[in-house]
Amino acid sequence: MSRLIYPCLWFDHEAAEAADYYTSVFPNSRILEKNPIAVEFEILGTPMMGLNGGPKYQQTEACSYFIYCGAEVDIDKLYGDLMEGGKAIFPLGSYPWSPKYAWVTDRFGTNWQLDADPIRSPQKMVPCLLFVNENRSRAREAMEFYLGIFPESNKLMEAPHPGSEDLLFAQVKLEGYLVNLMSSTETHDFGFSPGNSLVVTCEDQEEIDFFWEKLGAGGHYDRCGWLTDRFGHSWQIIPKDLGQWINDPQKGQKAMNALLKMDKLCIDDLKNPA
Structure with a gap:
């Protein structure tokens, strides 16, 4: 079974503007449906939704979206586009985990992790949950929790922190939908927020x-x-x-x-x- 699961991004009132921007800078992307409350769109063929929810919630760095560029996406151009009015958490460069990688918060507050590596999946955009502060040692617990709920799901890979059982990174497939999980041992001024959610269709x-x-x-x-x-x-x-x-x-x-x-x-x- 492959259930439709997709991310929802919370905006004050800019959902349509943000969706138009994303579908202009990402290839194989399009608007599916718009109304005054929400806009449904695809990024690299993967569904996403923007919600005009007002100022109550903000998006957070605890939820980001991996873009596995491979040969299909010009990572340099995409980085330049997303940096217009945005900021770099990790500037585009070479890192131990990837020969070419960047983490950008765009001008709408959405966080993207750009990775030059390809992915052996048609899903090129993968949500990532970052477990920090009081949750820093709970990524493995969360992984097992989610895998135990969604039928026909499995763990694809995991990498612990050096010298620890705590997960640094893991990738799971929840009924055919890829999700990344990460944790950080540093103290951060953010955590999870309703500004980023995952929609489960039933x-x-x-x-x-x-x-x-x-x-x-x-x-x-x-x-x-x-x-x-x-x-x-x-x-x-x-x-x-x-x-x-x-x-x-x-x-x-x-x-x-x-x-x-x-x-x-x-x-x-x-x-x-x-």
Whole structure:
């Protein structure tokens, strides 16, 4: 099974502007759908969403997006484009883990890790969760937690910190979707934030109930299908046809009104709102 999982980026009001920019600088990228609240788009053929959520949350360096450039992406040009109005966490150069690598925070606050190495997967953009501060030794725990929830998932690789069992880096496949996990032993002034989340699409109410309960265990549950797991990372658990229901010309506004009153999403009440 290959479930649709994709990142959501929180913006104050610039989601459409950011999506237009990203689809102009990344190859094989396009806008899929726009409305005043959200924009769906693809980066290197991989789905992503931008959300106009207001100023409540900001994106964080604890969530970044690896771009495995290989021969398909001009890393020098991409670095130059993303640096316009942005800043370099790691300037483009050679590092022990890659012959050509950079970490950039762009002008919209999104973090990208650019790696000249190729990847043996059609998914060239891979979300990365960075475990820091009180979470610095929990990357392995998180990896096992996620692998235990998503069926047909597996660990692809792991690298511990030198002289430690704690994970420095790992890559997992959650029902066909690649996710990287990293940790840092340094003290940072950031952590996870709802400004970056992962969306999990579900076929039916049983799946919504399952992922809602399992991913939220030990964390906390929020409105509109959002939850924060025990590590502080945010997820959205939604039915696969949610967009169709809230964009329906006759029932869409009622469906949206119903959604705004929910914590866990109820398919029956969204599909046939009162």
